[in-house]
Amino acid sequence: MVHTPLVGRIAADEHCEDELTLPELLVRRGQMFALTVSGDSMIKAHVMDGDTVAARVQPDAENGEIVAARRSQPQY
Numbered sequence: 001m002v003h004t005p006l007v008g009r010i011a012a013d014e015h016c017e018d019e020l021t022l023p024e025l026l027v028r029r030g031q032m033f034a035l036t037v038s039g040d041s042m043i044k045a046h047v048m049d050g051d052t053v054a055a056r057v058q059p060d061a062e063n064g065e066i067v068a069a070r071r072s073q074p075q076y
Helices: none
Strands: 032-036 052-056
Touching: none
Parallel strands: none
Antiparallel strands: 032 052
């Protein structure tokens, strides 16, 4: 057995609460989504509790990037 800290929550559903209008220069290309931050684990990146962050859907991340990750639905 491995002891693993449970450090927070992330929504398992994709219920759309609202819609944001973002400048095209910010979005550029790709599918975007937004999340409201809960907690202060990203405070060193100047992301505060209650902030709304925009993220791009992409298959991988580079070293140093901040990510919100989820596992794909299993293919049966």
